[in-house]
Amino acid sequence: xxxxxxxxxxxxxxxxxxxxxxxxxxxxxxxxxxxxxxxxxxxxxxxxxxxxxxxxxxxxxxxxxxxxxxxxxxxxxxxxxxxxxxxxxxxxxxxxxxxxxxxxxxxxxxxxxxxxxxxxxxxxxxxxxxxxxxxxxxxxxxxxxxxxxxxxxxxxxxxxxxxxxxxxxxxxxxxxxxxxxxxxxxxxxxxxxxxxxxxxxxxxxxxxxxxxxxxxxxxxxxxxxxxxxxxxxxxxxxxxxxxxxxxxxxxxxxxxxxxxxxxxxxxxxxxxxxxxxxxxxxxxxxxxxxxxxxxxxxxxxxxxx
Numbered sequence: 001x002x003x004x005x006x007x008x009x010x011x012x013x014x015x016x017x018x019x020x021x022x023x024x025x026x027x028x029x030x031x032x033x034x035x036x037x038x039x040x041x042x043x044x045x046x047x048x049x050x051x052x053x054x055x056x057x058x059x060x061x062x063x064x065x066x067x068x069x070x071x072x073x074x075x076x077x078x079x080x081x082x083x084x085x086x087x088x089x090x091x092x093x094x095x096x097x098x099x100x101x102x103x104x105x106x107x108x109x110x111x112x113x114x115x116x117x118x119x120x121x122x123x124x125x126x127x128x129x130x131x132x133x134x135x136x137x138x139x140x141x142x143x144x145x146x147x148x149x150x151x152x153x154x155x156x157x158x159x160x161x162x163x164x165x166x167x168x169x170x171x172x173x174x175x176x177x178x179x180x181x182x183x184x185x186x187x188x189x190x191x192x193x194x195x196x197x198x199x200x201x202x203x204x205x206x207x208x209x210x211x212x213x214x215x216x217x218x219x220x221x222x223x224x225x226x227x228x229x230x231x232x233x234x235x236x237x238x239x240x241x242x243x244x245x246x247x248x249x250x251x252x253x254x255x256x257x258x259x260x261x262x263x264x265x266x267x268x269x270x271x272x273x274x275x276x277x278x279x280x281x282x283x284x285x286x287x288x289x290x291x292x293x294x295x296x297x298x299x300x301x302x303x304x305x
Contacts, residue, residue, distance in 0.1 A: 002168075002185040003028045011039045012047070012151050014175025018158075020167040021185045031167035035158040039174065042154040046146045048097070058135060059097065059143045067129065067136030075132045077149055084149075084261045085125040091268040092261060093237040097143025098122040102240055105233055108224040116240040123237050152215055152260035155179040171209075176216045179256045183210040197248040198292055205286060205294075213256030217263035218248030219290075230290070234267055245271050246295075252284040 003025040008017045018035055022028040048055050054074060061068045070078070084092040098119045102111040111119070122142045129136035137144070151174050158172045159179040169182025171190055180190055189208035196204035197220045207214065223232035223242070231242045245267045253259035262283055266274035275295060278285045286296040 004185060005029065005032055007032055007036075009036055011036075012043050012154065012174060013049075014151070016175060017173045018162070018170065019190070020162055020170025022167050027166035031162040031165040031170075034165040035162040035167075035172055038158045038161040039154050039172075042150060042157065046150045048143075048145055048147060055144065055146050059137070062137035062142040063140030065136065065138070067134050069133045070135055071133070077146060077153065078130055078135060079132070080257070081146075081149060082125065082130060084265070088261075088265040088268070090125070091237065092148070092265045093123065093125050094144050094146060094148050095125050095128060095137075095142065096123050096235070096237050097145040098141060099235050099237070099240050100143075100145065103231075103233070103235070105222040105224055105231075108226065110226065110231070111240070120238075120240050123240075148264065149257060149260070151175065152177045152213070152256040155256040156213065177256055177260055178214045180209045180211050180214070194250050194286065197288060198290075204288065207250075207252065207286075209252070212252055212254050213259040214250065214252050215256055215260035215263050216248055216250040217260065217267050219245060219267065220247055234264075236268065243268055243270055245269075245274060246287045247290045247292075249274065249278075249285055249287045251278070 002021050002023060004021040005028040006019040010016060018032055020028060020031055022031055044050060045053060046055050047053050050056065058068055081094045102115055102119050122139055127138065129138060155172045155174045155177050156179050159181040162170060163181050169184060171178055171180040176195060178192060183189055189210045192207045192209055192214060193203040194205045194207065194216065196202040197218045219232040219234050223230055234243055235241060236243050249263045249266050251259040251263040253262060266278050269277050275287060284297050288294050
């Protein structure tokens with residue numbers, strides 16, 4: 001006898017869900033509660049929108065030559081961010097917090113060249129001093145934004161907590177960033193729907209997963225049109241300007257954190273270089289252009305709408 005449980009909840013500014021199974025309903029309930037508690041813990045700890053978060057404490061120390069000491073979990077995230085920055089040739093950069101203040105996508109306002117230049121002077125992972133456990137943001141106004149890794153990390157961490165609490169298989173979906181940690185009770189894969197970036201409410205494809213992470217990065221959530229060009233929130237850390245890229249990229253990897261980093265890096269590389277880079281990495285990915293054309297690896301060909 002097994003028990004399957006499905007729940008929806010909100011976290012990290014996104015609609016979320018989980019589905020899992022265990023040998024009995026009590027275990028399934030405890031596993032779901034453990035997963036949601038882990039997501040809530042990480043949101044409280046790292047959200048840039050919470051004045052009491054560790055992210056805010058780090059950014060408040062910008063300009064302090066002594067910086068701030070961080071715990072082992074945060075050190076692991078910063079080590080990962082440093083690795084991702086190097087492997088992306090500086091495109092995946094969590095020091096881009098200051099760029100958030102430049103653009104008002106709701107009002108459709110562009111920053112001036114002087115504003116972009118001033119913001120870029122505060123961006124660059126190489127400007128930070130990171131020697132675990134101490135992080136120093138040497139210039140006042142510098143900011144890190146862990147939002148580029150925390151949601152994906154939380155999906156992986158919540159799946160681990162659910163499994164530790166007795167769940168035998170299932171998935172955690174945090175706004176489209178997802179970790180699968182075992183098949184369904186009958187051994188079948190979970191069917192994961194990928195939302196269409198250009199047609200709200202429509203599923204673009206279904207992927208069959210028994211384990212691993214899946215993450216989607218896209219440009220359609222925030223943006224506006226200016227002089228015939230669509231400007232979106234995915235900004236180059238080198239120019240503070242939106243990159244010309246695909247509408248979205250979905251990547252499947254062993255961990256959601258790795259999938260999310262790869263998807264974002266590929267988008268930042270642009271419409272041509274990003275797909276080429278994913279192919280060179282032998283990544284499993286599915287993309288769609290702003291014109292609605294699908295592209296990708298064998299994953300794209302296997303996915304059924």
